[in-house]
Amino acid sequence: EHIINNLIINGKYRRHMTRLRDSVSKHTAQAVASLKEIGLANVPHPSGGYYLWCPLPAHVDSRELAAQASSQSIFLAPGHLFVPPGSPSTPALRINIAHAKNPKLLEFLHSAIKD
Numbered sequence: 001e002h003i004i005n006n007l008i009i010n011g012k013y014r015r016h017m018t019r020l021r022d023s024v025s026k027h028t029a030q031a032v033a034s035l036k037e038i039g040l041a042n043v044p045h046p047s048g049g050y051y052l053w054c055p056l057p058a059h060v061d062s063r064e065l066a067a068q069a070s071s072q073s074i075f076l077a078p079g080h081l082f083v084p085p086g087s088p089s090t091p092a093l094r095i096n097i098a099h100a101k102n103p104k105l106l107e108f109l110h111s112a113i114k115d
Helices: 002-009 012-037 062-070 103-113
Strands: 051-055 092-096
Touching: 002 012, 012 051, 012 103, 062 092, 062 103
Parallel strands: none
Antiparallel strands: 051 092
């Protein structure tokens, strides 16, 4: 408790949280930009967190896309996993901002979303 108390009183915790928030914000902006560059223009910029909600074109089946990605050692989380059972879902992916700039992922998504 004494160590935690000192971190808070000395301002180190606040500085750490500020650096973390700034880093996440920077990486999120870069991730959104990378996805937009490959044609996923409707990715909203979240106000925080480590994941992006990435809407897909209507013709893309997110489950099939995730299966194809898995065969290439790319992990994708299809959007239907994050929608309550029985609710309608639209094609989407949940993408971690740490992986959203991965060239292998971007190349895969770019070729998969083409008409």
